[in-house]
């Protein structure tokens with residue numbers, strides 16, 4: 001039997017995906033960096049886990065080599081939110097944003113690809129800001145556009161064996177967004193920019209990621225799905 005790997009399983013969207021998949025009796029393996037948090041999550045969900053920082057490529061190599069199951073799917077719920085005026089964003093900040101949001105998931109995919117089973121599925125996370133222009137988003141929107149571009153090409157290269165799709169959330173309550181969502185006035189202000197009147201929760205995107213892992217999604221590949229409360233293409237004002 002195969003397993004679905006969830007990278008970033010301690011996070012808001014990764015954990016929600018894991019909870020939904022376990023409620024459907026899917027076999028999963030949780031990957032994240034914080035050991036204590038990961039142990040609690042794996043115990044709660046009765047599944048396997050591995051502490052790993054996917055930015056360390058030799059750890060990724062070792063992890064992939066010792067995998068003794070077919071990989072039925074991978075959900076890459078890792079990334080960052082880098083907001084800065086363009087002229088103040090250093091090349092180092094561009095590089096680290098590209099690594100976290102594009103190169104690290106792509107390196108992991110490249111190493112894991114031969115262990116993917118037939119009819120398997122990979123989900124990457126982009127952002128609403130890769131399609132709608134927001135100030136201060138140059139580094140993050142361009143790195144998330146890169147993962148979307150890779151997704152569509154990989155979907156062509158690996159069809160029909162592996163399906164590749166992207167989810168593009170708008171602001172979602174999570175660790176990485178806490179600098180925006182912990183302030184109630186700021187959170188309420190941003191919620192009002194969404195036609196559906198609230199910011200996202202992990203399960204909004206997690207439920208779609210779980211669906212894209214299922215047999216019901218077996219005719220869906222090369223797509224991007226906006227999970228954004230209508231922010232990207234509806235204007236109610």
Ligand SMILES: NC(=O)c1ccc[n+]([C@@H]2O[C@H](COP(=O)([O-])OP(=O)(O)OC[C@H]3O[C@@H](n4cnc5c(N)ncnc54)[C@H](OP(=O)(O)O)[C@@H]3O)[C@@H](O)[C@H]2O)c1
Nearest residue numbers: 008010011012013033034054078079125171172174175176
């Ligand atoms: N939240 C938003 O507003 C928002 C908006 C648009 C797009 N997204 C995208 O949605 C995806 C999921 O994010 P989220 O909202 O669930 O964020 P989150 O709650 O911060 O979760 C990300 C998780 O990834 C783990 N992680 C980070 N770097 C890692 C690494 N190098 N190796 C292994 N694990 C790592 C972290 O846990 P450990 O510290 O335990 O490793 C963290 O819990 C990301 O791609 C993000 O860019 C989020």
